[in-house]
């Protein structure tokens with residue numbers, strides 16, 4: 504296998520129509536999903552020669568934790584759709600690879616079982632209206648060992664879903680996601696996971712209820728990156744929810760440059776992570792060259808999980824790392840810290 508395409512195709516053939524649509528598709532026409540992936544190809548690698556690349560080290564530190572490679576597991580709901588052991592198997596795969604898993608509040612497996620695996624884990628959440636319930640869930644995640652809390656902010660309102668996705672939401676096999684509101688809200692208009700009244704000012708409340716590092720996922724603009732920095736957020740994830748929130752959105756590769764430019768003059772800036780359409784170690788290298796500290800991958804983890812449980816997850820991560828190592832060697836980088844803006848150039852140049 505030279506890329507993850509065959510694994511994706513295998514998963515698409517294996518899954519039932521609702522599961523395939525739920526995992527692979529995005530909001531509306533899927534335009535954002537498609538753009539996310541192709542945007543990384545707007546950049547090409549500047550190769551270097553006669554540099555000592557006999558030892559290539561992909562280790563990186565994210566929020567003070569050293570990871571074996573700059574690739575984290577993105578939060579995604581219901582891993583039980585892909586494998587009966589669900590998020591527990593994903594956590595085992597991520598831990599054996601040596602990276603952080605961001606556990607979704609839409610997990611199909613109880614958080615206690617996932618934290619019990621013992622790998623580095625962040626807990627992702629939406630800001631629901633019931634603050635008592637929110638406080639309880641966050642306290643529970645902290646008690647079981649969450650190393651950070653990740654607020655997903657990019658779904659202030661319901662996404663506009665196409666017919667196929669609406670049908671998929673209502674016809675998924677298995678149990679419901681555990682710490683989010685009923686999925687039917689996606690289609691019927693019941694209470695939504697995110698309290699649309701919440702603003703930056705409300706982060707003070709979060710700071711009062713937790714001492715854990717705070718990550719905001721779903722930042723795509725300079726304006727919001729600056730607000731996050733002003734609020735003392737520990738990390739931002741440049742993300743459009745894998746194209747599942749806004750249709751016809753900007754690809755995250757483009758957003759990343761804007762966010763990096765907005766934050767690079769600040770002495771105390773949040774760490775910058777990015778996700779969306781990363782399918783190759785080359786994309787990881789490009790993201791780092793554009794200024795991200797690390798990336799997250801969503802769908803490829805679910806393909807690996809479906810194919811071979813924990814081992815499949817580790818294999819996908821290993822695959823991306825080996826490709827990254829090759830790209831680093833070709834561009835004269837023996838450590839990820841050496842990757843910078845001169846490592847790549849725009850494709851048309």
Ligand SMILES: Cc1cc2nc3c(=O)[nH]c(=O)nc-3n(C[C@H](O)[C@H](O)[C@H](O)COP(=O)(O)O)c2cc1C
Nearest residue numbers: 526577578579580607655744745779780800801802
């Ligand atoms: C099936 C699925 C479920 C997802 N569920 C969540 C979620 O519960 N919370 C969240 O913050 N992001 C969720 N995401 C978005 C991912 O965290 C991530 O932003 C996205 O998948 C990255 O794009 P990629 O799949 O192209 O790698 C989900 C993505 C997928 C594909």
